[in-house]
Amino acid sequence: MTTRRLADLARVVRSKNAGPFEVTLDLIFPDRETYERVRRTGYFTRERVAALYRIPLDAVYDVVFFDPAFALKLTIARQRAQGSVGESDTYGAQQHAPLLTVELPWDDEGSASVVADYAQQFSPRFRLDPTRVALVVVDMQYASASRGHGLGRFLSERGREASGAYRFDRIENVVVPTIQRLLEAFRRKGLRIVYLSVGSTLSDYSDLLPHMRGFAEAVGNTAGRKEHAILDELTPRPGEPVVEKTTMSAFHSSGFERLLRAWDVTQLVLTGVSTNSCVEGTARDAADRGYECLLVEDGCGAATERLHEAACENFRRLLGRVAPAAVVLRELGAA
Numbered sequence: 064m065t066t067r068r069l070a071d072l073a074r075v076v077r078s079k080n081a082g083p084f085e086v087t088l089d090l091i092f093p094d095r096e097t098y099e100r101v102r103r104t105g106y107f108t109r110e111r112v113a114a115l116y117r118i119p120l121d122a123v124y125d126v127v128f129f130d131p132a133f134a135l136k137l138t139i140a141r142q143r144a145q146g147s148v149g150e151s152d153t154y155g156a157q158q159h160a161p162l163l164t165v166e167l168p169w170d171d172e173g174s175a176s177v178v179a180d181y182a183q184q185f186s187p188r189f190r191l192d193p194t195r196v197a198l199v200v201v202d203m204q205y206a207s208a209s210r211g212h213g214l215g216r217f218l219s220e221r222g223r224e225a226s227g228a229y230r231f232d233r234i235e236n237v238v239v240p241t242i243q244r245l246l247e248a249f250r251r252k253g254l255r256i257v258y259l260s261v262g263s264t265l266s267d268y269s270d271l272l273p274h275m276r277g278f279a280e281a282v283g284n285t286a287g288r289k290e291h292a293i294l295d296e297l298t299p300r301p302g303e304p305v306v307e308k309t310t311m312s313a314f315h316s317s318g319f320e321r322l323l324r325a326w327d328v329t330q331l332v333l334t335g336v337s338t339n340s341c342v343e344g345t346a347r348d349a350a351d352r353g354y355e356c357l358l359v360e361d362g363c364g365a366a367t368e369r370l371h372e373a374a375c376e377n378f379r380r381l382l383g384r385v386a387p388a389a390v391v392l393r394e395l396g397a398a
Contacts, residue, residue: 067169069162072097078158081138083145085124086155088137088162098133104167108372109361109387112137115161120237120361124389130184182380189330189355189384191394197255197328198245201313201335201342203297204260206284208234208336208364213282213290233364233371234336239296241362241388242334246297248392255326258305259313261341262291271309311344319345320352330355332391334362339374346378356383359391 070076075091092098101107109123116123116139125138139158143150152158206213210231218227249256261275262284268276283290286307299305306317313319323331331354333346342363346356358378365371379385 065169066166069101069165069167072101072167076159076162078155080141080145080155084141086139086141086158088139088159090135090137090162092133092135095133098128098130100169101135101167102128104169105372106165106167107135107137112139115165118142121241121387121389124387124393186379186381187350187355187383191330191332191357191391193252193254193395195328196330196332196395197257197323197326198249199331199333199335199345200242200246200256200258200293200297201333201345202259202261202337203239203242203294203335204262204284204290205292205294206262206279206282206290208238208294210235213284217282227366229368230364230366237361238334238336238364239294241359242297245332245334245359245362245388245391248395250300252395254395255328256299256303257319257322258293258297258299258303259317259319259335259341259345260291260293260305260307261309261311262286262307263309264307275309275311311341312348313345314348314352323354329353330357332357332359334359336364337370338363338365339370340365343374343378347382350382357391358383358385359388360385361387 069090072092073090074093075089078086078088081087092101107126109120109126112123112126113120118139122140123137124140125136127136128134129136141155145153145155202208204213209215210227215227215231218224246256263271263279264286266285268280268285271279279285285291293299293305304322306313306319306322308315308317308319310316331346331349333342333356335342338358342358346358349356358375360375363371365374375385
C-alpha cells in the first residue's frame with residue numbers, strides 16, 4: 064500500500080469565508096473514481112480534521128461529501144473572527160494550506176475495482192423542522208454511561224479499566240457536553256424532548272429477555288438503584304418524559320411511539336449510548352415506521368471507535384442522516 068498527496072488527487076483545493084466566524088474548505092476531484100477512492104479511505108472524520116487544524120472537535124461543523132460535483136466540503140470555525148484584532152486572512156483564502164500536505168493510503172493496483180455506492184442516491188434527505196422534531200436521549204444512565212457506577216465499576220473491580228477507557232472518555236468529553244448543548248437549545252426554543260431508559264423494573268430482572276438480562280444483572284440496572292437513573296448532568300426537567308423500556312429498541316417494549324404520535328412528531332434527533340445497539344436499534348425501527356431520523360455523530364458513543372463509526376456508516380446508508388450537533392443547531396436556528 065502506497066500513499067498519495069491529497070493536493071495531487073484534487074483538481075481544486077481552496078478555502079473561503081462562510082460568514083465572519085466560519086471557513087469553508089473545498090476539495091473537488093477530477094472524476095468519480097478518484098472521488099470515491101478518497102471517500103473510501105475513511106480519512107475525513109471530524110476527529111482527523113480537528114487534529115489537522117489543531118482545533119477543538121466541536122469547531123468542526125461539517126464534513127460533507129457532495130456526489131454531483133465529486134467534491135468534499137469541510138466547514139470549521141475561524142479561530143479569529145473576520146476583521147478582529149490579530150486576524151491575518153480577511154477572506155479566509157489561505158486556510159486550505161494544511162490540506163496540501165495530507166497523505167492518503169492509496170493502492171494503485173486496485174483503482175479499477177472502486178465503484179460508487181449505488182445506495183447513496185436513495186438515502187433520506189430532509190431538513191429539520193422545529194414543529195415536527197423531538198430530541199431523543201437514549202439510555203444515558205449510570206448503568207452504562209458512568210465510569211464510577213454500573214459498567215465502569217464492574218470493570219474497575221476486575222482490573223479491566225483500560226477496556227472501558229475509550230467508552231467513558233468519549234462519553235465524558237464528547238457525548239455529555241454535546242447532549243447538554245442540544246438540551247439547552249431545545250429547551251430555549253420550547254421543542255420536544257424525550258428520554259429513554261433501559262433496564263429492569265423488577266428486582267429479579269425477570270422482565271428482561273435473556274440477551275439483556277446478564278448485562279443488567281452484572282451492572283445492577285434495576286429500578287430504584289442509582290444505576291437505573293439518568294446522569295445528573297443530563298437530569299430531565301419537569302415535562303420531559305422518561306420512557307422506560309426493556310429492549311434495545313424503544314418501539315418494542317414501551318409507549319414511545321404512542322407519545323410521538325400524540326405529539327405529532329415525525330422527525331427524531333437521536334443521541335446517547337450505545338451507538339451500535341440501543342441508539343441504532345431505536346433509530347432503525349423509527350425509520351421503518353416512517354420517521355425522519357438524524358443520528359447526532361458527536362452525541363453518541365460506543366465501546367470502540369470502530370463500532371461507533373460502523374453504526375453511523377450503516378445508518379446513513381438508506382436509513383437516515385448522520386451529522387454533528389452543530390448542523391442540528393444551525394438547521395433549527397435557521398428554521
